[in-house]
Amino acid sequence: MLELKGVQKTFGTATAREVRLFDNFNLTIADKEFVSLVGSNGSGKTTLLNIICGSLPQDKGSVVMDGRDISGQKEYVRARRIGRIHQNPAWGTVGNMTILENLSLADNKQRRMGFRQGTDPRRVEYYKELLRPLGLGLENMLSARAGSLSGGERQALAMVTATMTPVDFLILDEHTAALDPQTAETIMTLTDRLVREKGLTTIMITHNLRYALAVGDRLIMMHKGKIVLDKKGEDKMTMQPGELLQLFGGFNYETPRTSEETYAAYPQFEAAAR
Amino acid sequence: MNIFATFFAALPATIEQGLIYAVLAMGIMITYTILDFPDLTVDGSFPLGAAVTASLMLSGWHPIACLIMSALAGAVAGLATGLIHVKLKVRDLFSGVIVMTGLYAINLRIAGGSALRTIPRTATTIFRNNPLADVLPQGVSVVAIALLIALIVKLLLDWFFTTRYGYLLRAAGDNERVVTSLARDKGNVKIAGLVIANALVALSGGILCQQQRLFEASMGTGTLVLGLASVIIGVNLFRGSNLIKRTTQVIIGAILYKACVSFAIACGMRPGDLKLITSALFLLILAAGQMKKKEKQYA
Numbered sequence: 357m358l359e360l361k362g363v364q365k366t367f368g369t370a371t372a373r374e375v376r377l378f379d380n381f382n383l384t385i386a387d388k389e390f391v392s393l394v395g396s397n398g399s400g401k402t403t404l405l406n407i408i409c410g411s412l413p414q415d416k417g418s419v420v421m422d423g424r425d426i427s428g429q430k431e432y433v434r435a436r437r438i439g440r441i442h443q444n445p446a447w448g449t450v451g452n453m454t455i456l457e458n459l460s461l462a463d464n465k466q467r468r469m470g471f472r473q474g475t476d477p478r479r480v481e482y483y484k485e486l487l488r489p490l491g492l493g494l495e496n497m498l499s500a501r502a503g504s505l506s507g508g509e510r511q512a513l514a515m516v517t518a519t520m521t522p523v524d525f526l527i528l529d530e531h532t533a534a535l536d537p538q539t540a541e542t543i544m545t546l547t548d549r550l551v552r553e554k555g556l557t558t559i560m561i562t563h564n565l566r567y568a569l570a571v572g573d574r575l576i577m578m579h580k581g582k583i584v585l586d587k588k589g590e591d592k593m594t595m596q597p598g599e600l601l602q603l604f605g606g607f608n609y610e611t612p613r614t615s616e617e618t619y620a621a622y623p624q625f626e627a628a629a630r
Numbered sequence: 631m632n633i634f635a636t637f638f639a640a641l642p643a644t645i646e647q648g649l650i651y652a653v654l655a656m657g658i659m660i661t662y663t664i665l666d667f668p669d670l671t672v673d674g675s676f677p678l679g680a681a682v683t684a685s686l687m688l689s690g691w692h693p694i695a696c697l698i699m700s701a702l703a704g705a706v707a708g709l710a711t712g713l714i715h716v717k718l719k720v721r722d723l724f725s726g727v728i729v730m731t732g733l734y735a736i737n738l739r740i741a742g743g744s745a746l747r748t749i750p751r752t753a754t755t756i757f758r759n760n761p762l763a764d765v766l767p768q769g770v771s772v773v774a775i776a777l778l779i780a781l782i783v784k785l786l787l788d789w790f791f792t793t794r795y796g797y798l799l800r801a802a803g804d805n806e807r808v809v810t811s812l813a814r815d816k817g818n819v820k821i822a823g824l825v826i827a828n829a830l831v832a833l834s835g836g837i838l839c840q841q842q843r844l845f846e847a848s849m850g851t852g853t854l855v856l857g858l859a860s861v862i863i864g865v866n867l868f869r870g871s872n873l874i875k876r877t878t879q880v881i882i883g884a885i886l887y888k889a890c891v892s893f894a895i896a897c898g899m900r901p902g903d904l905k906l907i908t909s910a911l912f913l914l915i916l917a918a919g920q921m922k923k924k925e926k927q928y929a
Contacts, residue, residue: 470793474793
Protein backbone atom coordinates (compact mmCIF):
# COMPACT_ATOMS: atom_id res chain seq x y z
CA MET A 357 0.00 0.00 0.00
CA LEU A 358 1.20 3.47 -0.85
CA GLU A 359 0.06 6.52 1.07
CA LEU A 360 0.75 10.21 0.81
CA LYS A 361 -0.15 12.00 4.00
CA GLY A 362 -0.48 15.74 4.34
CA VAL A 363 2.03 16.44 1.60
CA GLN A 364 2.94 20.05 1.01
CA LYS A 365 5.12 21.26 -1.83
CA THR A 366 5.91 24.82 -2.80
CA PHE A 367 7.93 25.83 -5.81
CA GLY A 368 9.94 29.05 -5.98
CA THR A 369 9.67 29.67 -2.25
CA ALA A 370 10.14 33.35 -1.28
CA THR A 371 10.09 34.58 -4.86
CA ALA A 372 7.48 36.49 -6.80
CA ARG A 373 6.57 33.28 -8.57
CA GLU A 374 5.96 31.25 -5.46
CA VAL A 375 3.44 28.52 -6.18
CA ARG A 376 2.08 26.21 -3.52
CA LEU A 377 1.28 23.17 -5.61
CA PHE A 378 0.32 20.71 -2.89
CA ASP A 379 -1.27 21.72 0.36
CA ASN A 380 -2.24 18.88 2.68
CA PHE A 381 -2.40 16.43 -0.21
CA ASN A 382 -3.60 12.94 0.70
CA LEU A 383 -3.80 9.84 -1.44
CA THR A 384 -3.96 6.14 -0.66
CA ILE A 385 -3.29 3.53 -3.30
CA ALA A 386 -4.13 -0.08 -2.49
CA ASP A 387 -1.94 -3.05 -3.30
CA LYS A 388 -2.02 -4.11 -6.94
CA GLU A 389 -4.18 -1.15 -7.83
CA PHE A 390 -3.58 0.25 -11.32
CA VAL A 391 -4.19 3.99 -11.24
CA SER A 392 -4.31 6.11 -14.34
CA LEU A 393 -3.65 9.75 -13.65
CA VAL A 394 -4.81 12.56 -15.93
CA GLY A 395 -4.72 16.33 -15.69
CA SER A 396 -3.46 19.34 -17.54
CA ASN A 397 0.15 20.48 -17.57
CA GLY A 398 1.09 21.96 -14.22
CA SER A 399 -1.59 20.04 -12.34
CA GLY A 400 1.09 18.28 -10.29
CA LYS A 401 1.09 14.79 -11.79
CA THR A 402 4.80 14.52 -12.40
CA THR A 403 5.63 16.28 -9.13
CA LEU A 404 3.50 13.68 -7.39
CA LEU A 405 5.50 10.87 -8.98
CA ASN A 406 8.78 12.65 -8.20
CA ILE A 407 7.80 12.87 -4.54
CA ILE A 408 6.85 9.20 -4.45
CA CYS A 409 10.11 8.14 -6.12
CA GLY A 410 12.24 10.48 -4.03
CA SER A 411 13.51 12.57 -6.94
CA LEU A 412 12.05 15.65 -5.25
CA PRO A 413 11.66 16.21 -1.51
CA GLN A 414 8.32 17.35 -0.16
CA ASP A 415 8.21 20.32 2.22
CA LYS A 416 5.86 18.68 4.69
CA GLY A 417 4.00 15.44 5.09
CA SER A 418 5.12 11.90 4.42
CA VAL A 419 5.27 9.13 1.88
CA VAL A 420 4.33 5.83 3.47
CA MET A 421 4.98 2.51 1.83
CA ASP A 422 3.38 -0.56 3.41
CA GLY A 423 3.01 1.29 6.69
CA ARG A 424 6.60 2.49 6.74
CA ASP A 425 7.47 6.15 6.35
CA ILE A 426 10.02 6.32 3.55
CA SER A 427 10.22 10.11 3.37
CA GLY A 428 13.85 10.05 4.42
CA GLN A 429 14.89 7.35 1.96
CA LYS A 430 17.07 8.34 -0.97
CA GLU A 431 15.80 7.87 -4.50
CA TYR A 432 18.15 5.00 -5.26
CA VAL A 433 17.10 3.14 -2.11
CA ARG A 434 13.42 3.46 -3.04
CA ALA A 435 14.30 2.13 -6.49
CA ARG A 436 14.74 -1.32 -4.92
CA ARG A 437 10.96 -1.55 -4.85
CA ILE A 438 9.96 0.95 -7.51
CA GLY A 439 10.39 0.62 -11.26
CA ARG A 440 9.99 3.81 -13.26
CA ILE A 441 9.52 4.51 -16.95
CA HIS A 442 9.93 8.03 -18.26
CA GLN A 443 8.40 9.84 -21.19
CA ASN A 444 11.75 9.94 -22.98
CA PRO A 445 12.58 6.43 -24.21
CA ALA A 446 16.31 7.26 -24.02
CA TRP A 447 16.18 7.65 -20.24
CA GLY A 448 15.43 4.05 -19.39
CA THR A 449 18.39 2.26 -20.93
CA VAL A 450 22.07 2.91 -21.63
CA GLY A 451 22.45 3.98 -25.25
CA ASN A 452 26.10 3.01 -25.58
CA MET A 453 25.55 -0.50 -24.29
CA THR A 454 24.02 -3.37 -26.23
CA ILE A 455 20.58 -4.84 -25.61
CA LEU A 456 22.23 -7.85 -23.97
CA GLU A 457 24.36 -5.64 -21.73
CA ASN A 458 21.33 -3.57 -20.75
CA LEU A 459 19.39 -6.69 -19.83
CA SER A 460 22.34 -8.07 -17.87
CA LEU A 461 22.74 -4.79 -16.06
CA ALA A 462 19.08 -4.85 -15.04
CA ASP A 463 19.36 -8.51 -14.06
CA ASN A 464 22.30 -7.64 -11.79
CA LYS A 465 20.13 -5.20 -9.84
CA GLN A 466 19.40 -7.84 -7.23
CA ARG A 467 22.97 -9.15 -7.15
CA ARG A 468 26.22 -7.86 -5.75
CA MET A 469 27.92 -5.54 -8.24
CA GLY A 470 31.34 -7.11 -7.87
CA PHE A 471 33.89 -8.38 -10.34
CA ARG A 472 31.96 -11.30 -11.73
CA GLN A 473 31.21 -11.29 -15.42
CA GLY A 474 28.63 -8.64 -16.24
CA THR A 475 26.76 -10.95 -18.57
CA ASP A 476 25.96 -14.47 -17.43
CA PRO A 477 25.86 -16.59 -20.62
CA ARG A 478 23.41 -19.00 -18.97
CA ARG A 479 20.85 -16.22 -18.70
CA VAL A 480 20.85 -15.31 -22.40
CA GLU A 481 18.05 -17.73 -23.26
CA TYR A 482 15.96 -16.32 -20.44
CA TYR A 483 16.50 -12.79 -21.76
CA LYS A 484 15.37 -13.90 -25.18
CA GLU A 485 12.24 -15.36 -23.62
CA LEU A 486 11.52 -11.98 -22.04
CA LEU A 487 11.95 -10.15 -25.35
CA ARG A 488 10.04 -12.58 -27.56
CA PRO A 489 6.50 -11.67 -26.40
CA LEU A 490 7.16 -8.04 -27.37
CA GLY A 491 6.95 -9.17 -30.97
CA LEU A 492 9.58 -6.64 -32.05
CA GLY A 493 12.31 -9.11 -32.92
CA LEU A 494 14.64 -7.65 -30.28
CA GLU A 495 15.61 -11.20 -29.25
CA ASN A 496 17.49 -11.53 -32.53
CA MET A 497 19.47 -8.34 -32.15
CA LEU A 498 20.98 -8.70 -28.69
CA SER A 499 24.28 -7.19 -29.80
CA ALA A 500 22.68 -4.00 -31.14
CA ARG A 501 23.33 -0.81 -29.18
CA ALA A 502 20.26 0.38 -27.30
CA GLY A 503 20.94 3.84 -28.76
CA SER A 504 20.37 2.48 -32.26
CA LEU A 505 16.82 1.34 -31.49
CA SER A 506 13.69 3.28 -32.39
CA GLY A 507 11.78 5.05 -29.63
CA GLY A 508 9.18 2.29 -29.38
CA GLU A 509 11.72 -0.52 -29.33
CA ARG A 510 13.74 1.27 -26.72
CA GLN A 511 10.71 1.97 -24.54
CA ALA A 512 9.70 -1.68 -24.79
CA LEU A 513 13.21 -2.65 -23.70
CA ALA A 514 12.97 -0.19 -20.82
CA MET A 515 9.68 -1.80 -19.73
CA VAL A 516 11.41 -5.17 -19.64
CA THR A 517 14.48 -3.97 -17.76
CA ALA A 518 12.44 -1.99 -15.21
CA THR A 519 10.26 -4.96 -14.30
CA MET A 520 12.80 -7.74 -14.70
CA THR A 521 13.80 -7.98 -11.07
CA PRO A 522 11.01 -8.12 -8.52
CA VAL A 523 9.58 -4.65 -7.88
CA ASP A 524 6.30 -3.89 -6.15
CA PHE A 525 5.51 -0.53 -7.69
CA LEU A 526 5.58 0.69 -11.25
CA ILE A 527 5.62 4.38 -12.03
CA LEU A 528 4.83 5.35 -15.61
CA ASP A 529 5.34 8.98 -16.49
CA GLU A 530 3.62 9.51 -19.85
CA HIS A 531 5.57 6.58 -21.16
CA THR A 532 3.75 6.47 -24.48
CA ALA A 533 3.68 10.20 -25.14
CA ALA A 534 6.75 10.22 -27.38
CA LEU A 535 5.61 7.30 -29.49
CA ASP A 536 3.54 7.09 -32.65
CA PRO A 537 -0.08 5.95 -32.17
CA GLN A 538 0.55 2.40 -33.39
CA THR A 539 3.62 1.90 -31.19
CA ALA A 540 1.88 3.55 -28.25
CA GLU A 541 -0.86 0.95 -28.61
CA THR A 542 1.71 -1.87 -28.53
CA ILE A 543 3.44 -0.46 -25.46
CA MET A 544 0.10 0.04 -23.70
CA THR A 545 -0.89 -3.57 -24.32
CA LEU A 546 2.49 -4.66 -23.02
CA THR A 547 2.06 -2.42 -19.97
CA ASP A 548 -1.31 -3.88 -19.13
CA ARG A 549 0.03 -7.43 -19.48
CA LEU A 550 3.14 -6.80 -17.38
CA VAL A 551 1.18 -5.11 -14.61
CA ARG A 552 -1.37 -7.95 -14.41
CA GLU A 553 1.21 -10.72 -14.67
CA LYS A 554 3.45 -9.34 -11.98
CA GLY A 555 0.71 -7.88 -9.80
CA LEU A 556 2.33 -4.46 -9.66
CA THR A 557 0.89 -1.47 -7.88
CA THR A 558 0.94 1.04 -10.70
CA ILE A 559 0.52 4.75 -11.25
CA MET A 560 0.38 5.81 -14.88
CA ILE A 561 0.27 9.37 -16.10
CA THR A 562 -1.28 9.76 -19.50
CA HIS A 563 -2.65 12.55 -21.63
CA ASN A 564 -4.62 10.05 -23.63
CA LEU A 565 -8.05 10.04 -22.01
CA ARG A 566 -8.99 6.90 -23.92
CA TYR A 567 -6.10 4.96 -22.36
CA ALA A 568 -6.97 6.43 -18.99
CA LEU A 569 -10.44 4.89 -19.25
CA ALA A 570 -9.49 1.66 -20.98
CA VAL A 571 -6.50 0.72 -18.83
CA GLY A 572 -6.29 0.41 -15.08
CA ASP A 573 -8.86 0.04 -12.38
CA ARG A 574 -8.86 3.52 -10.88
CA LEU A 575 -8.94 6.90 -12.56
CA ILE A 576 -7.74 10.09 -10.93
CA MET A 577 -7.89 13.55 -12.43
CA MET A 578 -5.77 16.30 -10.94
CA HIS A 579 -6.09 20.05 -11.24
CA LYS A 580 -3.77 22.58 -9.62
CA GLY A 581 -2.47 20.12 -7.06
CA LYS A 582 -5.86 18.72 -6.07
CA ILE A 583 -7.70 15.57 -6.94
CA VAL A 584 -10.84 16.59 -8.80
CA LEU A 585 -12.02 13.17 -9.87
CA ASP A 586 -11.44 9.75 -8.36
CA LYS A 587 -13.38 6.80 -9.79
CA LYS A 588 -12.88 3.13 -9.12
CA GLY A 589 -14.35 -0.15 -10.31
CA GLU A 590 -17.94 0.08 -11.54
CA ASP A 591 -17.95 3.89 -11.51
CA LYS A 592 -14.89 3.98 -13.70
CA MET A 593 -16.13 1.28 -16.05
CA THR A 594 -19.33 3.15 -16.76
CA MET A 595 -17.70 6.51 -17.21
CA GLN A 596 -18.06 7.87 -20.73
CA PRO A 597 -15.10 9.36 -22.60
CA GLY A 598 -17.26 12.38 -23.43
CA GLU A 599 -17.91 13.09 -19.78
CA LEU A 600 -14.23 12.85 -18.92
CA LEU A 601 -13.36 15.14 -21.80
CA GLN A 602 -15.97 17.66 -20.72
CA LEU A 603 -14.68 17.63 -17.20
CA PHE A 604 -11.12 18.04 -18.41
CA GLY A 605 -12.15 20.94 -20.60
CA GLY A 606 -14.30 22.44 -17.89
CA PHE A 607 -11.42 22.73 -15.49
CA ASN A 608 -9.05 24.18 -18.02
CA TYR A 609 -11.09 26.58 -20.11
CA GLU A 610 -13.05 29.67 -19.32
CA THR A 611 -16.56 28.40 -19.84
CA PRO A 612 -17.38 25.15 -18.09
CA ARG A 613 -20.02 23.14 -19.86
CA THR A 614 -21.83 20.38 -17.99
CA SER A 615 -20.40 17.61 -15.89
CA GLU A 616 -22.68 19.61 -13.65
CA GLU A 617 -21.19 22.80 -15.09
CA THR A 618 -17.86 21.44 -13.91
CA TYR A 619 -18.81 21.02 -10.32
CA ALA A 620 -20.64 24.33 -10.40
CA ALA A 621 -17.61 26.25 -11.69
CA TYR A 622 -15.34 24.50 -9.21
CA PRO A 623 -15.76 26.01 -5.75
CA GLN A 624 -12.34 24.81 -4.70
CA PHE A 625 -12.65 21.54 -6.56
CA GLU A 626 -15.10 20.16 -4.02
CA ALA A 627 -15.28 16.96 -6.01
CA ALA A 628 -12.19 15.66 -4.27
CA ALA A 629 -14.59 14.52 -1.61
CA ARG A 630 -16.83 12.55 -3.98
CA MET B 631 70.55 17.66 -40.04
CA ASN B 632 67.48 16.45 -41.82
CA ILE B 633 64.19 16.81 -39.93
CA PHE B 634 63.23 13.22 -40.60
CA ALA B 635 66.60 11.86 -39.57
CA THR B 636 66.24 13.66 -36.24
CA PHE B 637 62.70 12.38 -35.88
CA PHE B 638 63.66 8.77 -36.61
CA ALA B 639 66.67 8.90 -34.36
CA ALA B 640 64.33 9.87 -31.54
CA LEU B 641 61.71 7.29 -32.48
CA PRO B 642 62.56 4.58 -29.89
CA ALA B 643 62.43 7.16 -27.12
CA THR B 644 59.17 8.51 -28.55
CA ILE B 645 57.58 5.08 -28.47
CA GLU B 646 58.85 4.41 -24.94
CA GLN B 647 57.35 7.65 -23.73
CA GLY B 648 54.17 7.04 -25.68
CA LEU B 649 53.69 3.66 -24.02
CA ILE B 650 54.32 5.10 -20.57
CA TYR B 651 51.89 7.95 -21.19
CA ALA B 652 49.41 5.42 -22.57
CA VAL B 653 48.79 4.21 -19.02
CA LEU B 654 47.94 7.78 -18.07
CA ALA B 655 45.75 8.17 -21.14
CA MET B 656 43.79 5.03 -20.24
CA GLY B 657 43.09 6.59 -16.83
CA ILE B 658 41.86 9.78 -18.45
CA MET B 659 39.78 7.71 -20.84
CA ILE B 660 37.78 6.52 -17.81
CA THR B 661 37.04 9.98 -16.46
CA TYR B 662 36.64 11.83 -19.74
CA THR B 663 35.03 9.46 -22.21
CA ILE B 664 33.24 7.14 -19.82
CA LEU B 665 32.27 9.40 -16.92
CA ASP B 666 32.31 12.67 -18.91
CA PHE B 667 34.24 14.29 -16.06
CA PRO B 668 37.03 16.80 -16.85
CA ASP B 669 39.34 15.67 -14.07
CA LEU B 670 42.12 18.16 -13.41
CA THR B 671 43.28 16.11 -10.42
CA VAL B 672 45.57 14.30 -12.83
CA ASP B 673 47.88 17.33 -13.05
CA GLY B 674 48.60 16.62 -9.40
CA SER B 675 48.26 12.86 -9.21
CA PHE B 676 50.73 12.24 -12.04
CA PRO B 677 53.64 13.92 -10.20
CA LEU B 678 52.27 12.39 -6.99
CA GLY B 679 53.00 8.96 -8.45
CA ALA B 680 56.49 10.13 -9.40
CA ALA B 681 57.13 11.62 -5.96
CA VAL B 682 56.05 8.48 -4.15
CA THR B 683 58.16 6.25 -6.40
CA ALA B 684 61.20 8.54 -6.20
CA SER B 685 61.24 8.81 -2.43
CA LEU B 686 60.48 5.13 -1.83
CA MET B 687 63.16 4.05 -4.31
CA LEU B 688 65.67 6.27 -2.58
CA SER B 689 64.83 4.56 0.70
CA GLY B 690 65.48 1.19 -0.93
CA TRP B 691 62.04 -0.13 -1.80
CA HIS B 692 61.57 -2.66 -4.59
CA PRO B 693 60.69 -0.88 -7.86
CA ILE B 694 57.44 -2.80 -8.29
CA ALA B 695 56.38 -2.10 -4.69
CA CYS B 696 57.06 1.57 -5.41
CA LEU B 697 54.67 1.46 -8.37
CA ILE B 698 51.97 -0.19 -6.28
CA MET B 699 52.33 2.51 -3.63
CA SER B 700 52.18 5.19 -6.35
CA ALA B 701 48.94 3.75 -7.69
CA LEU B 702 47.48 3.63 -4.18
CA ALA B 703 48.46 7.25 -3.56
CA GLY B 704 46.77 8.20 -6.84
CA ALA B 705 43.67 6.30 -5.78
CA VAL B 706 43.51 8.38 -2.59
CA ALA B 707 43.81 11.58 -4.66
CA GLY B 708 40.94 10.40 -6.89
CA LEU B 709 38.92 9.56 -3.78
CA ALA B 710 39.46 13.09 -2.48
CA THR B 711 38.24 14.66 -5.73
CA GLY B 712 35.28 12.29 -5.85
CA LEU B 713 34.22 13.04 -2.28
CA ILE B 714 34.56 16.79 -2.81
CA HIS B 715 32.49 16.62 -5.97
CA VAL B 716 29.82 14.16 -4.86
CA LYS B 717 29.42 14.81 -1.15
CA LEU B 718 30.17 18.53 -1.02
CA LYS B 719 28.60 19.16 -4.43
CA VAL B 720 31.52 21.22 -5.78
CA ARG B 721 31.58 21.49 -9.57
CA ASP B 722 33.64 18.83 -11.33
CA LEU B 723 36.35 21.12 -12.69
CA PHE B 724 36.80 22.91 -9.35
CA SER B 725 36.98 19.68 -7.34
CA GLY B 726 39.90 18.65 -9.51
CA VAL B 727 41.58 22.05 -9.23
CA ILE B 728 41.30 22.00 -5.44
CA VAL B 729 42.94 18.60 -5.13
CA MET B 730 45.53 19.39 -7.80
CA THR B 731 46.59 22.55 -5.96
CA GLY B 732 46.80 20.76 -2.65
CA LEU B 733 48.79 17.96 -4.20
CA TYR B 734 51.52 20.35 -5.33
CA ALA B 735 52.40 20.96 -1.71
CA ILE B 736 51.92 17.33 -0.73
CA ASN B 737 54.19 16.17 -3.56
CA LEU B 738 56.95 18.47 -2.36
CA ARG B 739 56.56 17.06 1.15
CA ILE B 740 56.75 13.50 -0.12
CA ALA B 741 59.85 14.36 -2.12
CA GLY B 742 61.48 15.60 1.08
CA GLY B 743 60.94 19.27 0.44
CA SER B 744 62.88 19.49 -2.79
CA ALA B 745 61.41 20.22 -6.19
CA LEU B 746 63.82 17.83 -7.87
CA ARG B 747 64.83 14.32 -6.81
CA THR B 748 67.07 12.16 -8.94
CA ILE B 749 67.62 8.43 -8.75
CA PRO B 750 71.19 7.21 -9.30
CA ARG B 751 72.05 5.44 -12.56
CA THR B 752 73.06 2.33 -10.65
CA ALA B 753 69.70 1.89 -8.94
CA THR B 754 67.49 -1.06 -9.79
CA THR B 755 64.38 0.09 -11.67
CA ILE B 756 61.79 -1.82 -13.64
CA PHE B 757 63.73 -0.81 -16.75
CA ARG B 758 67.35 -1.33 -15.63
CA ASN B 759 69.51 -3.62 -13.55
CA ASN B 760 66.88 -6.31 -13.10
CA PRO B 761 66.74 -9.90 -14.38
CA LEU B 762 64.15 -9.16 -17.07
CA ALA B 763 65.96 -6.13 -18.45
CA ASP B 764 69.23 -8.08 -18.43
CA VAL B 765 67.88 -10.87 -20.65
CA LEU B 766 66.33 -8.51 -23.16
CA PRO B 767 68.67 -7.18 -25.86
CA GLN B 768 69.93 -3.73 -25.10
CA GLY B 769 68.07 -1.01 -26.91
CA VAL B 770 64.72 -2.77 -26.93
CA SER B 771 64.49 -3.61 -23.24
CA VAL B 772 62.88 -0.31 -22.22
CA VAL B 773 60.35 -0.40 -25.06
CA ALA B 774 59.56 -4.04 -24.34
CA ILE B 775 58.98 -3.46 -20.63
CA ALA B 776 56.90 -0.33 -21.27
CA LEU B 777 54.85 -2.28 -23.79
CA LEU B 778 54.38 -5.11 -21.32
CA ILE B 779 53.06 -2.75 -18.65
CA ALA B 780 50.75 -0.95 -21.06
CA LEU B 781 49.39 -4.31 -22.23
CA ILE B 782 48.81 -5.56 -18.68
CA VAL B 783 46.90 -2.39 -17.83
CA LYS B 784 44.94 -2.61 -21.06
CA LEU B 785 43.93 -6.22 -20.51
CA LEU B 786 42.95 -5.53 -16.90
CA LEU B 787 40.78 -2.61 -17.99
CA ASP B 788 39.22 -4.62 -20.83
CA TRP B 789 38.35 -7.30 -18.33
CA PHE B 790 37.06 -4.78 -15.81
CA PHE B 791 34.62 -3.28 -18.30
CA THR B 792 33.01 -6.68 -18.78
CA THR B 793 32.39 -7.17 -15.06
CA ARG B 794 29.20 -6.20 -13.25
CA TYR B 795 30.85 -3.17 -11.71
CA GLY B 796 32.38 -2.27 -15.05
CA TYR B 797 28.91 -2.31 -16.59
CA LEU B 798 27.69 -0.03 -13.84
CA LEU B 799 30.54 2.40 -14.44
CA ARG B 800 29.79 2.53 -18.16
CA ALA B 801 26.12 3.10 -17.39
CA ALA B 802 26.97 5.92 -14.96
CA GLY B 803 28.76 7.91 -17.64
CA ASP B 804 26.06 7.45 -20.23
CA ASN B 805 22.81 7.59 -18.26
CA GLU B 806 22.86 8.26 -14.53
CA ARG B 807 19.16 7.55 -14.24
CA VAL B 808 19.78 3.91 -15.03
CA VAL B 809 22.23 3.63 -12.15
CA THR B 810 19.62 5.08 -9.79
CA SER B 811 16.98 2.74 -11.16
CA LEU B 812 19.32 -0.17 -10.38
CA ALA B 813 19.13 0.91 -6.73
CA ARG B 814 22.77 2.03 -6.70
CA ASP B 815 24.12 5.39 -5.60
CA LYS B 816 25.40 7.08 -8.76
CA GLY B 817 27.72 9.26 -6.67
CA ASN B 818 29.59 6.23 -5.39
CA VAL B 819 30.03 4.88 -8.89
CA LYS B 820 31.46 8.21 -10.00
CA ILE B 821 33.87 8.20 -7.06
CA ALA B 822 34.98 4.68 -7.96
CA GLY B 823 35.70 5.80 -11.51
CA LEU B 824 37.83 8.69 -10.26
CA VAL B 825 39.72 6.38 -7.90
CA ILE B 826 40.59 3.93 -10.67
CA ALA B 827 41.50 6.67 -13.13
CA ASN B 828 43.82 8.48 -10.74
CA ALA B 829 45.45 5.23 -9.65
CA LEU B 830 46.39 4.65 -13.29
CA VAL B 831 47.59 8.22 -13.72
CA ALA B 832 49.82 8.00 -10.66
CA LEU B 833 51.07 4.61 -11.79
CA SER B 834 52.08 6.19 -15.06
CA GLY B 835 53.87 8.95 -13.12
CA GLY B 836 55.74 6.30 -11.13
CA ILE B 837 56.79 4.48 -14.30
CA LEU B 838 58.01 7.69 -15.93
CA CYS B 839 59.95 8.50 -12.78
CA GLN B 840 61.73 5.14 -12.99
CA GLN B 841 62.49 5.58 -16.67
CA GLN B 842 63.81 9.13 -16.39
CA ARG B 843 65.16 8.54 -12.89
CA LEU B 844 63.79 11.80 -11.62
CA PHE B 845 60.90 13.56 -9.94
CA GLU B 846 60.27 17.17 -10.69
CA ALA B 847 57.56 19.16 -8.94
CA SER B 848 56.26 20.80 -12.11
CA MET B 849 56.18 17.63 -14.21
CA GLY B 850 52.42 17.42 -13.88
CA THR B 851 51.63 20.64 -15.73
CA GLY B 852 49.52 19.83 -18.76
CA THR B 853 48.91 16.20 -17.84
CA LEU B 854 45.18 16.42 -18.48
CA VAL B 855 45.69 18.09 -21.83
CA LEU B 856 48.27 15.53 -22.87
CA GLY B 857 46.05 12.65 -21.81
CA LEU B 858 42.97 14.11 -23.46
CA ALA B 859 44.88 14.71 -26.66
CA SER B 860 45.97 11.07 -26.69
CA VAL B 861 42.47 9.80 -26.01
CA ILE B 862 40.86 11.98 -28.64
CA ILE B 863 43.47 11.28 -31.32
CA GLY B 864 43.11 7.54 -30.74
CA VAL B 865 39.34 7.50 -30.56
CA ASN B 866 38.80 9.73 -33.58
CA LEU B 867 41.32 7.85 -35.68
CA PHE B 868 39.36 4.64 -35.27
CA ARG B 869 35.92 6.22 -35.21
CA GLY B 870 33.29 3.74 -36.21
CA SER B 871 35.51 0.73 -35.85
CA ASN B 872 34.23 -1.95 -33.53
CA LEU B 873 37.17 -4.27 -34.07
CA ILE B 874 39.72 -2.25 -32.13
CA LYS B 875 39.01 -1.88 -28.44
CA ARG B 876 38.82 1.61 -26.95
CA THR B 877 41.86 0.87 -24.77
CA THR B 878 43.97 -0.08 -27.79
CA GLN B 879 42.85 3.06 -29.58
CA VAL B 880 43.99 5.13 -26.62
CA ILE B 881 47.43 3.44 -26.49
CA ILE B 882 47.94 4.16 -30.18
CA GLY B 883 46.68 7.71 -29.61
CA ALA B 884 49.26 8.28 -26.88
CA ILE B 885 52.11 7.09 -29.10
CA LEU B 886 50.88 9.27 -31.96
CA TYR B 887 50.64 12.28 -29.70
CA LYS B 888 54.21 11.79 -28.55
CA ALA B 889 55.25 11.36 -32.18
CA CYS B 890 53.62 14.68 -33.06
CA VAL B 891 55.49 16.43 -30.26
CA SER B 892 58.72 14.77 -31.27
CA PHE B 893 58.17 15.83 -34.86
CA ALA B 894 57.53 19.41 -33.79
CA ILE B 895 60.83 19.40 -31.90
CA ALA B 896 62.62 17.87 -34.89
CA CYS B 897 61.24 20.73 -36.98
CA GLY B 898 63.14 23.07 -34.72
CA MET B 899 60.37 24.17 -32.42
CA ARG B 900 61.73 25.43 -29.15
CA PRO B 901 60.54 23.47 -26.09
CA GLY B 902 59.29 26.74 -24.65
CA ASP B 903 56.88 27.15 -27.55
CA LEU B 904 55.45 23.68 -27.17
CA LYS B 905 53.00 24.86 -24.52
CA LEU B 906 51.45 27.19 -27.07
CA ILE B 907 50.90 24.28 -29.42
CA THR B 908 49.50 22.27 -26.53
CA SER B 909 47.03 25.00 -25.62
CA ALA B 910 45.94 25.38 -29.25
CA LEU B 911 45.47 21.62 -29.36
CA PHE B 912 43.43 21.75 -26.17
CA LEU B 913 41.14 24.37 -27.69
CA LEU B 914 40.70 22.20 -30.74
CA ILE B 915 39.89 19.22 -28.55
CA LEU B 916 37.33 21.10 -26.49
CA ALA B 917 35.67 22.45 -29.62
CA ALA B 918 35.61 18.96 -31.08
CA GLY B 919 34.24 17.69 -27.78
CA GLN B 920 31.32 20.12 -27.96
CA MET B 921 30.51 18.90 -31.43
CA LYS B 922 30.68 15.35 -30.17
CA LYS B 923 28.21 16.20 -27.42
CA LYS B 924 25.79 17.62 -29.93
CA GLU B 925 26.04 14.45 -31.93
CA LYS B 926 25.41 12.41 -28.82
CA GLN B 927 22.29 14.41 -28.00
CA TYR B 928 20.71 13.29 -31.19
CA ALA B 929 22.04 9.75 -31.05
